[in-house]
Amino acid sequence: MEMNGNGKTDMVKSNREGCLLEFSGKVKRFSSRFWxxxxxxxxxxxxxxxxxxKVGLSLTLVSLLYLMDPLFNGTGSNAIWAVMTVVVVLEFTAGATLYKGMNRGLGTLLAGSLAFLTEFITAKSGKIFHAVFIGAFVFLIGAICTYMRFFPYIKKNYDYGVVIFLLTFNLLTVSSYRVEDVLKIAHDRFFTIVIGCAVCLFMTLLVFPIWSSEDLHNSTVGKLEGLAKSIEACVNEYFNDSEIKEQKDLIYKGYKSVLDSKSSDESMALYASWEPTHSRHRFPWQQYVKVGAVLRQFGYTVVALHGCLQTEIQAPQSVRVLFKDPCIRLAREVTKALMELANSMRNRQQCSPEILSDHLHEALQDLNTAIKCQPRLFLGSNCNQATNMLALASAHAAHHNKPEKDGGGVPTSNVKTDSSTLSEWKSKKMGEQGKENERKMLRPQSSKIIITSLDFSEALPFAAFASLLVEVVARLDNVIEEVEELGRIGCYKEYNPEDSKIVVVKCEKPPPDVTLNQLPPLASD
Structure with missing residues (x-):
């Protein structure tokens, strides 16, 4: 019994030690992953x-309104509105902070002025008239402000200010019915909000400023580079007939950041429109939006090009190798043009007049010549294909046009008795149900039979890939036009061949997405 008790004690201790070791291992893994x-x-x-x-320092500064007695005696409990303003207004970029700060200050000022006018009108009226007037005015202002938020221009530029105006107006107007000297409260609250906005503007404009315009500029440059790398990786994978995970991720990430950029481009352009001029370069934010739209149209073609790598019907490698060199050369020239556009934008320099060099046109001619030299690949066995199609059509027509015959082999007459009509109707209905079930079972098999019976040319999948590659070249003209227009409006410096550098394209990891820096808005203020 004693030995048995010691054995149980040792087992409990070993289980406890094992649990502690497992728990400590989880804590170490979590802490390492966290850091x-x-x-x-x-x-x-x-x-x-x-x-x-900057956010932590701003909150510390406005907290001094509470922590220091002389400042607290001047502001009182309304100092909390300065803290709330910093939390809500201070954004990652200067443009976003200016947008929210100006909207908040303007909305609060207008709401306080209108609340003062309401108080002035109802100051000498009776209590009943005061209540009725406040209720009617709150309804009118609330309906008008809410309706104005549906206007596209107001929704885009001043939606946050309208919300702040509506909130502040209702708080002040409704509170004035029960609270004495509400206008002093509104004055103190507006004063603390101004202090909070001033701290935010100081931090965002003078202390290591972060500009939305620069983020939009860098984002556009990154999208050009991503599309270039995506096209190069896509063509290389198609002709190498090898699936490399890193290369597939590079293709997907290259065009995904472009296709998902519409809302982020518009937001950064809106914030950039509020920013002051902070460099010698002009920033035409409307043109950046146009460039983003053209790049998305270009990206759709890249998506279709990538889809050729994932289709069920693929051209054999023996067909692809015949056109490998001209296609890779064409993709290399397109990639080079996109990288030159990105490089010129990064340096704020106008792109080269010869960005569409003769090498690109020569690559197109080489691809055209290579396709013309292999006519039989794209024609296939048309005779066999027509024969199979004719046989299928004849069988289908014979099945549906076959006349009904009676027991003697003579076609039945159109005139039938009532009893025969009733019996045939019942048998026909039961037969239709059986045929419907049979049709459902045979439909997938018949589709496969039709597909396998057609003698498709083995080069047709490659023809789709080549046509999309040529479409990429055609859409490249639109991209170049918009980037050149951006350089003209933005007053980019003239192109200098001595300043140009040889662009070497490498399939590297794309730069981090600057749109991830835009934090989501708070649910409430």
Whole structure:
């Protein structure tokens, strides 16, 4: 019994030690992953660390309104509105902060002025008239402001200010019915909001400023580079007949960032329109939106090109190798043109007049010549194909046009007795149900029979790939036109051949997406 008790005690201790070791291992793995994620977020964009420090410093400054007695005696409990303003208004970029700060200040000022007018009108009226007037005015202002938010221009530029105006007006107007000297409260609240906005503007404009215009500019450059790398990787994978995970991820990420950029481009352009001129370069934010739209149209063709790698019917490698060199050369020239556009935008320099060089046209001619030299690949066995189609059509027609015959082999007459009509109707209905079930079972098989019976040319899948590659070249003209227009409006410096550098395209990891720096708006203020 004693040995048995010691054995149970040792088993409990070993189980406890095992649980402790497992728990400590989970804690170590969680802590290492946690610190690794913290380091990665800051490493992707060091400006995130700067923004976090700026927010903490701003909150510390406005908290002095509460912590220091002389300041607290001047503002009182309304100092909390300065803290709330910093939390809500201070955004990652200067443009977003200006947008929200100006909207908040203007909305609060207009709401306070209208609340003062309401109080002035109802100051000497009776209590009943005061209540009725406030209710009617609150209804009228609420309906008008809500309806105005549906206007596209107001929704785009001043929606946040309208919401702040409506909130502040209702708080002040309704509170004036029960609270004495509500206008003094409104004055103090507006004063603390101005203090909070001033701290935000100081931090965002003078302390390591982060500009929405620069983010939009860098985002456009990154999209050009991503499309270039996506096209090059797509063509290389098609002709190498090898699935490399890193290469497939590069293709997908290259055009995904372009297709998902519409809302982020419009938001950054809106914030950039509020920013002051901070460099010698002009920033035509409307033109950046146009360039983004053209790049999305270009990206749709790249998506279709990538889809040729994932179709069920593929051209054999023996067919692809015949056109490998001209296609790779054509893709290399398109990639080079896109990278030159990105390089010129990054340096704010007008692109070369010879960006569409003769090499691109020569590559197109080589591809055209290579296709013309293999006419039989694209024609296929038309005689066999026509014969199979004719046989299928004849069988289908014979099945549906076959006349009904009676027991003697003579076609039945159209005149039937009532009893025969009733019996045939019942048998026909039961037969239709059976045929419907049979049709459902045979439909997939008949589709496969038709597909396999047609003698498709083995080069037709490649023809689709080649046509999309030529479409990429055609859409490249639109991209070049919009980028050149951007350089003209933005007053980019003239092209200098000595300043140009040889662009070497490498399939590297794309830069981090700057749109991830835009934090989602708060649910409430």
């Amino acid at each position: 690794r994620d913290i380091w990665k977020v800051g490493q992707d964009d060091p400006r995130r660390v700067i923004h976090a420090v």
